[in-house]
Amino acid sequence: MEGVRSSSLLLGISWVCVGIVKKKISNLVLAKQSKVPLFNALLAHAKRDVVSFHCPGHKNGRSIDKVLKDYTGEDVYKFDVTVFDEVDSLHDPIGPIKKAQELMAQAYNVKHSLFLVNGTSVGNMAMFLAACDSGDSVIVSRNSHKSVMSGVIVSGVWPIWIQPEINQDLDLVFSATYDQIKNALDRYHEAKAVFITSPTYNGVVTELSKIVDLCHKRGKIVLVDEAHGAHLHFNPSLPESAVAAGADLCVQSIHKTLSAISQGSVLHFNSKLVDFNRVKKIVSMLQTTSPNYLTLASLDLARRQAFLHGEENFNKVIKSAEIGRAYINTNIHSMKCCTRQEIQRLGFDLDVTKLTVNVTKTGLSGYEIENILAKEYNIQLDYADLFNLVAIMGEGSNKSDVDAFVDALRSISAKYHGQQKNWILKIPSLATEMVMRPREVFLSNSTKKISFKKAVGHVAAQTLTPYPPGIPVVIPGERITKEICDYLIDMSSKDIRMSGQETECLRTVKVFTN
Ligand SMILES: Cc1ncc(COP(=O)(O)O)c(C=O)c1O
Structure with a gap:
């Protein structure tokens, strides 16, 4: 027996059973990935029942309010500790956090991974600051999360925006395509980096490998917001992940999709073009010195679970999602759930674990159905807009969740009928002129509010984002065009709220005054 083990170790690689799936993984890697150093350090600490003279003030949960403790139990608070040798420091790790981060990097096959305790939001800002100097130009797809705009502002870069394609058959926004990136690179040679969001909220994945190859041939850095794609790496039937595509x-x-607790994100580093020490310094600068150790430990455990069982777990999730999708498309005639084949025909790929259900034919908006699902069926969605419902599945999802969802949709489609609306998903052309860097305008006090009617030609000093499609139509530093003004006046006449508006009703826009 010993002989067999050592010979397979000598060979380095053997066929081993991970969950129910056979994978070619070295025994050494498997043994390492089975470990959870950070969780074990915290557990050992919690079991010692130490007298706490450290932060936080609740002292192992003792003074946590009874109503909360009655519900959660007390033990969990023993994980809520501060920095000391036994549990390591997030900012200068030399113990279990260092080991846990190394295991994360090994699981994703990247050079380094850094734990984040303020979600991907902080990671997006860190990527801009780490890869670019103030004044650099970065090509950015405009269908970005608000933290991307924060990254543009804090880093002081010049954004070169790519207007994403809107598909009016599916009422979906796509990410930047290879051709769009190539055109931008051909036109703006000075661009230092390209920032891409993939997958989108709806699970649409762009042609990342091709984009990364092109960028690297031209010496450009590729930054990817893969907030919704942490699971892609662990199941080969899902679209290719950004780490596999070679993002820097x-x-x-x-x-979001694996089993870490909220705020648990990771920044992966795999670059020859960016200095890792700078990345580390910036991530440290942006993060709290009191990280939640429960979140950190959950990253360690989520990594082990995904590495050992991700393929098997996501096979089940994919199967349930596809059964639900087929049921909706066959049996609920007023609703439509977009399929992978449909998205692939348009040149993208789809993570099928996201169920985007178009409800326009019901005559109800996605918001209305989201509300009905929550109030009458006890089902909470992640997101809805006028056109679509977005049901996000994760490693913890199961078939009965999907059954409940499609049953509820069937019952809603039979029970509720609205008048068919003529809504069209569109935004004005965003080919406007960037006059100043967003950072300069954002930090300036030389601003005033003016009515939309007078705004043409002025430089915007705020961001305004209509949902849907979640693409900012006004950005600090950008010249406001007549088309954008007309669009804003139209939105205001319909009393539609926009993310970023600073007043109750949307009648004015903040502009730069010199
Ligand atoms: C595309 C995208 N990027 C980034 C984020 C921010 O991620 P987090 O909530 O982990 O900060 C989100 C959140 O919904 C997102 O949808």
Whole structure:
């Protein structure tokens, strides 16, 4: 027996059973990935029942309010500790956090991984600051999360925006395509980096490998917001992940699709073009010195679970999602759940674990159905807009969740009928002129509010984002065009709220005054 083990170790690689799936993984890697050094350090500490003279003030849960403790139990608070040798420091790790981060990097096959305790939001800002100097130009797809705009502002870069394609058959926004990136690179030679969001909220994945190859041939850095794609790496039937595609830096919300606790994200580093020490310094600068150790430990455990069982777990999730999708498309005639084949025909790929259900034919908006699902069926969605419902599945999802969801949709489609609306998903052309860097305008006090009617030609000093499609139509530093003004006046006449508006009703826009 010993002989067999050592010969397979000598060979380095053997066929081993991971969950129910046979994978070619070295026994050494498997043994390492089975470990959870950070969780074990915290557990050992919690079991010692130490007298706490450290932060936080609740002292192992003792003064946590009874109503909360009655529900959660007390033990969990023993994990809520501060920095000391036994549990290591997030900012200068030399013990279990260092080991846990190394295991994360090994699991994703990247050079380094850094734990984040303020979600992908902080990671997006860190990527801009780490890869670019103030004044550099970065090509950015405009269908970005608000933290991307924060990254643009804090880093002081010049954004070169790519207007994403809107598909009016599916009422979906796509990410930047290879051709769009190539055109931008051909036109703006000065661009230092390209920032891409993939997958989108709806699970649409762009042609990342091709984009990364092109960028690297031209010496450009590729930064990817893969908040919704931490699971892709662990199941070969899902679309290719950003780490596999070779992105220089990529951030994933491990808490969104894998089993980490909220705020648990990871920044992966795999670059020859960016200095890792700078990345570390910036991540440290942006993060709290009192990280939640429960979140950190959950990253360690989520990594082990995904590495050992991700393929098997996501096979089940994919199967349930596809059964649900087929049921909706066959049996609920007023609703439509987009399929992978449909998205692939358009040149993208789809993570099928996201169920995007178009409800326009019901005559109800996605918001209305989201509300009905929550109030009458006890089902909470992640997101809805006028056109679509977005049901996000994760490692913890199961078939009965999907059954409940499709049953509820069937019952809603039979029970509720609205008048068919003529809504069209569109935004004005965003080919406007960037006059100043967003950072300069954002930090300036030389601003005033003016009515939309007078705003043409002015430089915007705020961001305004209509949902849907979640693409900012006004950005600090950008010249406001007549088309954008007309669009804003139209939105205001319909009393539609926009993310970023600073007043109750949307009648004015903040502009730069010199
Ligand atoms: C595309 C995208 N990027 C980044 C984020 C922010 O991630 P987090 O909530 O982990 O900060 C989100 C959140 O929904 C997102 O949808």
